[in-house]
Amino acid sequence: MENKKQLSPEGISEPESYYFELQASWGLTKHMGGLNATRELIELCYIDKDSYVLDVGCGVGITACHITKEYGCKVVGIDLSEMMVKRSKERAKRKGVEDKVEFRVGDAQDLPFNDGVFDAVICESVVAFPKDKQKVVSEYARVTKPGGYVGMNEVTWIKTPPPELVEYLSHAMANVEFLTSDGWKELLEGSGLTDIVVRTYKTNALSQWINEIRELDFRDYSRAWYRFLPMYIKSPALRSWIKEIWLPPKSVFHIFKYFGYGIYVGRK
Numbered sequence: 001m002e003n004k005k006q007l008s009p010e011g012i013s014e015p016e017s018y019y020f021e022l023q024a025s026w027g028l029t030k031h032m033g034g035l036n037a038t039r040e041l042i043e044l045c046y047i048d049k050d051s052y053v054l055d056v057g058c059g060v061g062i063t064a065c066h067i068t069k070e071y072g073c074k075v076v077g078i079d080l081s082e083m084m085v086k087r088s089k090e091r092a093k094r095k096g097v098e099d100k101v102e103f104r105v106g107d108a109q110d111l112p113f114n115d116g117v118f119d120a121v122i123c124e125s126v127v128a129f130p131k132d133k134q135k136v137v138s139e140y141a142r143v144t145k146p147g148g149y150v151g152m153n154e155v156t157w158i159k160t161p162p163p164e165l166v167e168y169l170s171h172a173m174a175n176v177e178f179l180t181s182d183g184w185k186e187l188l189e190g191s192g193l194t195d196i197v198v199r200t201y202k203t204n205a206l207s208q209w210i211n212e213i214r215e216l217d218f219r220d221y222s223r224a225w226y227r228f229l230p231m232y233i234k235s236p237a238l239r240s241w242i243k244e245i246w247l248p249p250k251s252v253f254h255i256f257k258y259f260g261y262g263i264y265v266g267r268k
């Protein structure tokens, strides 16, 4: 392990973390539906200037900085990856919101907060990754104040996918496991949340690509190549992972036939 770490300038160490570490290095994390979906989540969780908000799996801090800037409220972003947290802090500084938004490393499965602290706990494309999804959503409910909201945006199967597609995505995307809208809804119900709202959407490659370009920080992106190339050259494990995901099953080219995204909100 230590050996592998030395191969990478920014600490890429295990195949499961390549997906996130490369995204952090590119300065871009994503969720389906882009800013429009984020706005919908904010609205359904009744976030305003007085809210205290937790953004779990904050990635490079795009949503946390956006909420702080637009609504003027206090936001905490946490992420499992140290590099994501570093990128988030850099973003907050660039956006001039570092006094209102705080970023720290933390695990969604064991949130480092007392019970009933936040008015809203949100996450975008996060619960799909940890194994114990019910534990994660129960943690969200635990740290939410009575009367507060838990809101998630998660990739959602809208048609049964071929098994090879499920397997490919899991390997390429850090053991990801998507659910149907019923599956996501059951997690909110299983955490004792009420007044549940479920909205599912289809999307397509073009609109996803446009969302990503809009949110991309071009300085981060160009710097990423300088970070990525030495990692690629020095790490055989990274090269072999890239080679494997380079040849996807044919169903990947029709992926939007099988999945879209859903906004899922419940009240404590």
Ligand SMILES: C[S@@+](CC[C@H](N)C(=O)[O-])C[C@H]1O[C@@H](n2cnc3c(N)ncnc32)[C@H](O)[C@@H]1O
Pocket: 020, 028, 029, 030, 031, 056, 057, 058, 059, 060, 062, 063, 078, 079, 080, 081, 084, 106, 107, 108, 109, 123, 124, 125, 126, 129, 130
């Ligand atoms: C697909 S990215 C989405 C990031 C961000 N929410 C966005 O919309 O841009 C998923 C994020 O969840 C984080 N993550 C995965 N598992 C986690 C866990 N157990 N606890 C906290 N964060 C986690 C990853 O490090 C990554 O930053």
